[in-house]
Amino acid sequence: MRKQSWSAWLTLQRKNWPLVMVTLLSLSTAVVLVAKSSSSSPVTCSCDRASDREAGEVPLVRESVPSRGESRGRSPSPLDFMKSKLVLLVSHELSLSGGPLLLMELAFLLRGVGAEVVWITNQKPADPDEVVFSLEHKMLDRGVQVFSAKSQKAIDTALAADLIVLNTAVAGKWLDAVLKDDAHRVLPKILWWIHEMRGHYFKLEYVKHLPSVAGAMIDSYTTAEYWKNRTHKQLGIKLPKTYVVHLGNSKDLMEVAENSVAKRVLREHIRESLGLRNDDLLFAIINSVSRGKGQDLFLRSFHESLQMIQEKKLQVPSMHAVVVGSDMSAQTKFELELRNFVVDKKIKDRVHFVNKTLAVAPYLASIDVLVQNSQARGECFGRITIEAMAFQLPVLGTAAGGTTEIVVNGSTGLLHPAGKEGVTPLAENIVKLATQVERRFTMGKKGYERVKERFLEHHMAERIASVLREVLHSAQSRTRS
Template identity: 70%
Template sequence: MAMQSKKCVLTIIALFALSTLILLFIRTSSDSCNTALLQLGHLEPSQTRTESSSEANSNPLQFMKSKLVLMVSHELSLSGGPLLLMELAFLLRAAGSDVVWTTIQRPPQTDDVVYALENKMLDRGVQVLDGKDEKGVDTACKADLVILNTAVAGKWLDAVLKEKVLEVLPKVLWWIHEMRGHYFKVEYVKHLPFVAGAMIDSYTTAEYWKNRTREKLRIKMPETYVVHLGNSKELMEVAEDSVAKRVLREHVRESLGVRNDDLLFAIINSVSRGKGQDLFLGAFYECLLLIKEKKLQVPSLHAVVVGSDMHAHTKLETELRQFVMEKKIQDRVHFVNKTLAVAPYLASIDVLVQNSQGRGECFGRITIEAMAFRLPVLGTTAGGTMEIVVNGTTGLLHPIGKAGVTPLAKNMMNLATHVEKRLTMGKKGYERVKERFLEPHMSQRIALVLKDVLRKG
């Protein structure tokens, strides 16, 4: 009986310990993953992991306390623009601002993503209005600051404000993320010259907008502020926690069916032509052929496409899967549905590929997130990527389009065969993030912008 009693006690202790570990893991991964795409920054990084009362009082956005801010987004989705605006809403709420959110284009039926994101905002104290609600007009007139998100949000000015437009324009900050030409329509941006200011995520994009609006639309940009994005404290905590990273790495790799010593190259963007998933898979296949031709001894290589849409069945999705079947590389290519929770995949891969085409990314948040996880980045020579990745130091750059497929394949082979280079680039990328791309960095930069806009308003 005594032996049985001891066994019973030991079993209970073991189960309790196991359940505690599981709960800690779930809480850590959930908190970090849900905010992994939503963080901003631009100030000298804090050296401490916990925030003291003096640090809280030194919040550069503290002057926004009790200010009423209306945020207008063209949509509410898992894409970059809405998520960035949401994160800014949370930063302002933390500083004591009254924040109201309105979405212009809402799906006619209940949407799980919209429902989840709206509830996330409500939980953080952000009031959510319907895009056509009359309260939006009243709020815009009373607000200390109105932030329009993306060029498309310009449609809201005439459609909703109507005769109140001229009253509101002097206190509008227009946050622009787009790089593609089809956003340059007069009906979108005709009021742009008259707002208090435009905020853009990279110098490359700011210059493009300045030239394009002048040459194509014959309008002049307002005062323009460039504010680089940054990583949140939550994401950095996961990236700097070796235990959390190991657990996430093992979990994701097991779910993908790859071994711990396999080498994973990943592209993490919503699947579209502009993000270059087709060219990425072409380069990956060419890399496999090069390694076989040269008879190189390397770990088993895998490609991970995070950002797929299992339900859309778009033409590009179909093409990607057909390519994988035709080349007989089904065991090496893995498709993952689009998700907010990118931290587990950053913890599980070895190299990030940022393959955005055309004019590239306006900035590319996923690039600095990957660098926080000490991952080298293989990026295109376009857009904001060139302002983040130091070629040959934190990663390697390649041209856009088909001309970039072979260089990307060679860069992939380069990192596959040189472990030390891969690790060194990852370390240098992490150091660059700590120097430039943290939430406090942007808090300071955006504080300067908001002070200027409030003064004008």
């Protein structure tokens, strides 16, 4: 980093150290890590209707939370009625993917109002895992108890809990595998939070108990409709009462997004780590690298957009793409395909791969446009989309899944078809935003306004609180009867 950049960085640290730490280590459902990487370095999910339809290394962060009954002068929370309630959270895994991170966020919201929260992970690696270790300790530091999924403590907690949240369809396997003959005793107090859109999750072994639970919570109307139809037609079962709950950005992320000094310093820092100038135009896709997230099709579109610009002799800043969410240590065939593509097309100097981490804010501060290119049925919701909009970034997204409930086509971003037929439309949209600077800024501002209207933490807390009240009431009624 240049000497003046370090000076600004150190000044910001002295003046606003807590904000800088939150900026660099913020918890997000997206995955990323500051790593320069074009060559050898590893490169890196609820809702309102009507107008909504328009729409390696994990740092351990030690944070304190108010003890039970201690408010620290905070404003009343819509979740205050959960104080002293015992809540069991069951995750199918503990990883940097969206589902587990969202459940962790709920854990911290409940701890913040004085609920007693216990976490269990149904599937854990056989060998010690740095990500699992770090995330478990992050929860322990926030007052969340962590039990083994098959322990007697977990069974006793399930039987005694006021509420159980099963996170993702796969978590349903824990009921029969661990609770066994006692499973029926806990079904009336289960809220099943579902994030999946992929067909292979529709297995009876996962969701056979779904009709008997107190309720299901799903992140988008599109996904809820899909689950309703698919479970009925394919499995012959009916969903319980289902709630659609759009997600919201955390206060921590919003604080960074609204701090111009922090954003400027982070932009300089990340761009320098990637070897980019301040006026270079940077398009980013921020998701775990997998075929379902569409990084391959994005790179094809990006290459095609460069060809369009050259053929039409358009005057635009130097354009670059960054793929955030890579993991070369996994040595997947898909990751190698991406890297071979940029070499074959001779765009290695324009495409940058960044490894996965929790710190998404620095990248959102450093880019100009977010590409949300999830394929097939798209994202259930897509938390990174509203995070990008908080940073006043326009979004180029697939017209599928929950993205259509977030992005207002033509206003806060531009939508394109999923699949191969979307490659050229996405390329054309890249060119549009590359050449129409004022449109890019206007879309970003409108996206930020949309976030402020409906996609903040307090919006999500209010929506979840409404669901939890009903589920608790239902559980109490069914238990008494």
